[in-house]
């Protein structure tokens with residue numbers, strides 16, 4: 001404990017001065033005595049009001065402290081992955097384990113907890129625990145250095161624990177960022193999938209109604225509407241198939257394929273199967289393959305990757321252009337990997353979109369994609385399959401020149 005002398009020097013001078021003045025005024029002794037007594041009492045009350053609980057030992061000053069858990073108990077608390085804080089009755093932080101110091105790097109023992117986390121709900125909950133003994137749970141967001149979501153359980157630690165003989169608040173903080181992200185992804189996914197299904201379904205129902213009504217006896221209109229209904233129903237079917245395919249891939253994503261697969265042979269097979277699309281999109285498909293790389297792969301899934309990438313390149317490449325599928329020259333960034341690139345001469349993709357392209361239902365131009373029967377799931381499927389194979393998807397694009405999608409796979 002640190003003793004400051006100046007208040008006592010001030011008290012001595014003040015009482016001495018008052019006594020001297022009263023003595024020169026020839027006041028009776030009992031008045032001098034009473035005045036000095038009042039001064040001393042006022043001084044004592046002021047000292048008590050200004051007392052710093054941490055310095056006065058009311059709260060334990062930590063590291064090392066007599067009343068903190070020691071040995072096994074302390075080691076266990078330090079190893080606990082959950083951040084844990086103990087807060088004194090006066091609101092000072094008296095203990096924080098290692099995990100808490102990681103979450104709150106500016107934490108100093110003896111600091112008031114409200115300076116540490118300036119979140120009204122949290123401050124109120126800790127105060128309620130200290131003053132009313134109420135247990136509670138609060139959620140809060142910290143925006144620096146990155147946005148993270150936390151949940152704090154606040155309770156009261158009974159007197160007489162290893163932390164000291166006074167009642168104190170115990171705060172346990174849980175990082176809920178990952179849970180929140182997964183929750184948001186799931187709800188976004190359900191919302192997007194429902195939206196994608198609802199649109200063609202509403203269109204089909206609308207045409208059925210028209211066909212039952214005024215277009216009943218109009219063969220030309222019937223023909224036209226049936227064609228539109230067929231297009232919408234096909235899109236719905238593709239969407240359901242893609243969703244099922246995605247969930248099947250996700251289910252096995254942790255299992256690495258082990259069957260050897262001659263990559264170039266597979267590429268040639270896939271491109272030959274897609275040659276009829278040249279006419280549909282008015283695009284020329286060319287291949288230039290080198291070597292004879294073998295990769296550990298699931299053939300059907302790799303075929304799906306190539307089909308999705310080549311289909312995109314032909315679809316978004318534009319009429320009269322060429323789509324090239326070629327062996328990528330080795331790249332030190334992708335050591336021990338073989339690459340196959342699908343390049344188009346389309347409008348290209350803006351850099352702001354590149355990092356989001358593999359998100360489910362993400363489209364640069366939603367109307368254009370839907371118009372072409374797209375579900376917006378193609379690249380998400382590609383990414384999951386490539387991940388399953390331990391590979392990487394590299395996307396490069398220049399506006400006005402075209403895009404290159406390269407699949408890198410570990411060579412075996």
Ligand SMILES: Nc1ncnc2c1ncn2[C@@H]1O[C@H](COP(=O)(O)OP(=O)(O)OP(=O)(O)O)[C@@H](O)[C@H]1O
Pocket residue numbers: 242308312313316317344346347348349357362363364365369370373374375376377378379380403
């Ligand atoms: N080669 C490309 N050139 C330009 N834009 C592309 C290219 N490939 C993908 N995109 C953009 O990325 C978006 C997502 O592609 P993705 O393959 O996931 O969905 P889609 O092609 O719209 O639908 P689907 O693949 O189900 O037919 C597309 O909507 C398009 O905007």
Ligand SMILES: [Mg+2]
Pocket residue numbers: 308311312374378379
């Ligand atoms: Mg696609």
